[in-house]
Amino acid sequence: MRVSRHWRNKxxxxxxxxxxxxxxxxxxxxxxxxCKRCGSREFREVELPKTGKLLAYTMVKIAPKDFKDKAPYLVGLVELDDGTKILGQLTDFTKEELKEGARVEAVLRKIREDGENGIIEYGFKFRPEIHHPP
Ligand SMILES: [Zn+2]
Structure with a gap:
């Protein structure tokens, strides 16, 4: 499975x-x-759930120019708990943990500001969900 242009743009x-x-x-x-639905111009910023499950993943071996030193790295398509599908870099996964359907949580990590080409900026990565004690 390769990362399509569509995915990268998202x-x-x-x-x-x-x-x-x-x-x-x-x-x-x-x-x-x-608003596409009602034409209103008033919006409120809302935060998405930070947990979800891994739908698919892929290893990026040939990284964009600004990311060459980071390759290879993992990119995953995640479905958040509210159903939102989101693409993000994966981190802290062991081979055993890396499977479709695995629970994940987002960790906010600024990796890089806009590069020279203005292309890459990840605000977060996904790691295996840690079960915090209640
Ligand atoms: Zn509306």
């Missing part, structure tokens, strides 16, 4: 926050000028 766009329309409640990944 990767740069999605953060763990989104925008909810104040008037109709529609969810938007990035702040739109007007």
């Amino acid at each position: 990767l740069f766009r999605y953060r763990l926050v989104g925008w909810r329309c104040v008037s109709c409640g529609a969810f938007h990944y990035s702040k739109p000028l007007v």
Whole structure:
């Protein structure tokens, strides 16, 4: 499985926050000028759940220029607990833990500011979910 251009484009766009329309409640990944559903211009920033499950993953062996020293690295498609699908870099996985359906949690880690080409910026990575004691 390889990371398609579609995936890569999504990767740069999605953060763990989104925008909810104040008037109709529609969810938007990035702040739109007007709500696509109702035309309102008022939005509230909402945080997405930090946990979910791994739907798919892939090893990136040939990294973008600014990431050459980081390759190879893992990228995963994660379904958050509210159903939002999000793409992020994976971290701290052992071979045994790395499987489809594995529970994951997001850790906010700024890895890099916009590179010279303005392409790469990850705000977070996903790691295996740690079961915190109640
Ligand atoms: Zn709306």
